[in-house]
Each structure stands twice: as C-alpha cells, then as structure tokens.
Amino acid sequence: MQDRRDFMRKYEGYLVKVNALQTEWTAALAMHVSECIETDTRRMIARWEFSVV
Numbered sequence: 001m002q003d004r005r006d007f008m009r010k011y012e013g014y015l016v017k018v019n020a021l022q023t024e025w026t027a028a029l030a031m032h033v034s035e036c037i038e039t040d041t042r043r044m045i046a047r048w049e050f051s052v053v
Contacts, residue, residue, distance in 0.1 A: 011036065 011033060018030040034042060 007036075 015030055037045075
C-alpha cells in the first residue's frame with residue numbers, strides 16, 4: 001500500500017510540472033497513470049480491486 005502512495009505522490013508531482021508547461025498555444029502531453037504501469041500489473045491490480053480470481 002505504501003508503494004502505491006509513493007507512486008501517486010511522484011505522479012502528482014509529474015502532473016504539476018507538465019501542467020506548468022501548458023500555455024494557450026502549447027499543450028504538453030501528460031501520461032495517464034495506466035501508461036505508467038505494465039499491462040500484467042494493471043491486470044493483477046484490477047483483479048485484486050474487484051475481487052475477481
């Protein structure tokens with residue numbers, strides 16, 4: 001659980017930095033959380049969250 005919190009803190013910091021670069025004429029592209037996590041890990045988390053075995 002602590003790993004998730006650490007990851008989300010770092011991700012929030014990343015979003016703040018990327019959003020600071022956005023202006024009216026430029027749009028910085030921020031990665032979605034799902035793009036930061038491997039497919040197998042996402043699948044495992046989804047199964048755990050929804051209690052699907």
